[in-house]
Amino acid sequence: xxxxxxxxxxxxxxxxxxxxxxxxxxxxxxxxxxxxxxxxxxxxxxxxxxxxxxxxxxxxxxxxxxxxxxxxxxxxxxxxxxxxxxxxxxxxxxxxxxxxxxxxxxxxxxxxxxxxxxxxxxxxxxxxxxxxxxxxxxxxxxxxxxxxxxxxxxxxxxxxxxxxxxxxxxxxxxxxxxxxxxxxxxxxxxxxxxxxxxxxxxxxxxxxxxxxxxxxxxxxxxxxxxxxxxxxxxxxxxxxxx
Amino acid sequence: xxxxxxxxxxxxxxxxxxxxxxxxxxxxxxxxxxxxxxxxxxxxxxxxxxxxxxxxxxxxxxxxxxxxxxxxxxxxxxxxxxxxxxxxxxxxxxxxxxxxxxxxxxxxxxxxxxxxxxxxxxxxxxxxxxxxxxxxxxxxxxxxxxxxxxxxxxxxxxxxxxxxxxxxxxxxxxxxxxxxxxxxxxxxxxxxxxxxxxxxxxxxxxxxxxxxxxxxxxxxxxxxxxxxxxxxxxxxxxxxxx
DNA sequence: CGCCTCATTGATAACCTTCAAGACCAGTGG
DNA sequence: CCACTGGTCTTGAAGGTTATCAATGAGGCG
Numbered sequence: 253x254x255x256x257x258x259x260x261x262x263x264x265x266x267x268x269x270x271x272x273x274x275x276x277x278x279x280x281x282x283x284x285x286x287x288x289x290x291x292x293x294x295x296x297x298x299x300x301x302x303x304x305x306x307x308x309x310x311x312x313x314x315x316x317x318x319x320x321x322x323x324x325x326x327x328x329x330x331x332x333x334x335x336x337x338x339x340x341x342x343x344x345x346x347x348x349x350x351x352x353x354x355x356x357x358x359x360x361x362x363x364x365x366x367x368x369x370x371x372x373x374x375x376x377x378x379x380x381x382x383x384x385x386x387x388x389x390x391x392x393x394x395x396x397x398x399x400x401x402x403x404x405x406x407x408x409x410x411x412x413x414x415x416x417x418x419x420x421x422x423x424x425x426x427x428x429x430x431x432x433x434x435x436x437x438x439x440x441x442x443x444x445x446x447x448x449x450x451x452x453x454x455x456x457x458x459x460x461x462x463x464x465x466x467x468x469x470x471x472x473x474x475x476x477x478x479x480x481x482x483x484x485x486x487x488x489x490x491x492x493x494x
Numbered sequence: 495x496x497x498x499x500x501x502x503x504x505x506x507x508x509x510x511x512x513x514x515x516x517x518x519x520x521x522x523x524x525x526x527x528x529x530x531x532x533x534x535x536x537x538x539x540x541x542x543x544x545x546x547x548x549x550x551x552x553x554x555x556x557x558x559x560x561x562x563x564x565x566x567x568x569x570x571x572x573x574x575x576x577x578x579x580x581x582x583x584x585x586x587x588x589x590x591x592x593x594x595x596x597x598x599x600x601x602x603x604x605x606x607x608x609x610x611x612x613x614x615x616x617x618x619x620x621x622x623x624x625x626x627x628x629x630x631x632x633x634x635x636x637x638x639x640x641x642x643x644x645x646x647x648x649x650x651x652x653x654x655x656x657x658x659x660x661x662x663x664x665x666x667x668x669x670x671x672x673x674x675x676x677x678x679x680x681x682x683x684x685x686x687x688x689x690x691x692x693x694x695x696x697x698x699x700x701x702x703x704x705x706x707x708x709x710x711x712x713x714x715x716x717x718x719x720x721x722x723x724x725x726x727x728x729x730x731x732x733x734x735x736x
Numbered sequence: 737c738g739c740c741t742c743a744t745t746g747a748t749a750a751c752c753t754t755c756a757a758g759a760c761c762a763g764t765g766g
Numbered sequence: 767c768c769a770c771t772g773g774t775c776t777t778g779a780a781g782g783t784t785a786t787c788a789a790t791g792a793g794g795c796g
Contacts, residue, residue, distance in 0.1 A: 398595075459777075695785060
């Protein structure tokens with residue numbers, strides 16, 4: 253695990269935490285929360301910084317508080333595929349394993365709430381609420397991973413881009429279905445990160461975004477912003493259940 | 495859940511079960527095993543039979559005892575992607591959800607050890623050993639799913655076929671690494687099932703298998719059998735970490 | 737035997753990658 | 767102030783890989 257040298261550790265009370273209520277600690281009783289509070293540590297990582305390397309020891313596990321971290325695998329010849337985007341409240345690391353299964357990289361600046369793996373595991377054994385919550389979260393991750401398998405295995409480049417925009421848009425605007433108004437939000441991640449996640453090249457990402465722009469489905473704003481005037485129309489381009 | 499009309503229910507003692515020791519019940523104490531024994535039911539499904547439909551109620555969950563079941567998603571226009579192959583000992587179903595997330599189909603004849611979802615969940619709440627085991631198994635599934643994302647996102651058709659053969663071969667022969675001798679095993683599933691899992695068409699599966707055969711890396715035997723003389727060579731064709 | 741499913745093979749075309757060039761921007765140092 | 771550099775992004779041209787369409791063969795079963 254890299255030292256976040258340029259970003260010193262910070263202490264924030266769990267009560268005031270942004271993801272309290274939807275992170276691993278969501279169901280904790282006050283006593284459990286207190287225990288977590290005692291062994292936790294906030295740390296920040298700069299955009300692009302590695303948080304862990306596949307196969308290396310990873311003594312710290314924990315929750316993403318803010319920002320986006322990517323999990324990715326690299327083939328021997330350098331081809332890379334992102335297999336998960338960790339967003340605020342997601343739990344990073346596998347209790348019971350002391351080595352990272354993937355490269356973990358901060359895609360944006362990331363604030364991370366860390367626990368020493370061993371201490372956390374001990375707490376996990378004593379707390380059914382905590383382990384039940386972990387199970388639920390990992391089952392959700394499994395569903396997301398499988399949904400992404402459909403995208404990677406069967407969708408066209410155009411549909412992949414549209415799917416990503418829809419996913420971000422829903423997160424951003426709380427835009428469940430009847431999103432009639434105009435949505436505008438920052439993509440946050442680079443074209444390369446998008447390409448790695450979508451299983452295409454950065455050129456294809458760029459071309460498809462331009463194509464959607466030319467067709468009036470989206471507008472590209474500065475500093476990686478996008479504007480979607482007709483969210484339902486974009487969703488139709490995403491090629492289904494999403 | 496479809497009625498396995500043509501295959502009547504069977505009772506088998508957990509003690510004599512093929513997957514006892516690696517299924518959900520692996521860590522169970524005798525008392526827990528007895529409880530499972532009481533609420534379980536063996537059922538067989540014919541090859542091709544649907545076990546559950548995505549979005550439909552799925553009142554039974556349980557372990558695959560024998561055979562292969564596929565989890566797959568279908569896009570509105572009919573494109574289909576298999577997102578998981580459930581092999582003997584794998585646990586099918588998500589406790590806490592009463593609807594199936596995917597189409598579940600018997601790819602071969604399947605023997606299934608079923609529990610009523612509600613009864614199983616009650617047991618799960620009372621047994622930390624059971625729930626811990628479930629967590630471990632689902633975390634393994636998550637790793638497998640992510641490994642497959644790399645295949646779907648980045649590997650060539652040739653590498654996909656080779657990867658699948660390597661995966662089956664390892665399962666079959668317990669062929670960890672130093673597999674020097676000739677391996678021979680049945681693929682069990684149709685070309686269509688392979689294609690759905692690999693994110694390619696059946697024609698591509700067929701062509702790549704023929705190509706590998708022409709190059710002497712594999713031999714195609716009757717009734718879907720394959721023979722691999724140089725397993726390490728095939729593994730090299732699979733394009734990496736596997 | 738006819739019909740069905742499953743599998744193989746060929747021809748053609750579409751889609752996406754690869755290779756290449758250039759735009760834009762921020763930061764740095766002369 | 768401006769040139770230079772590195773990183774990010776866009777766009778074009780060419781080529782390769784895989785999908786699509788189509789025909790045929792092999793095997794099982796009524």
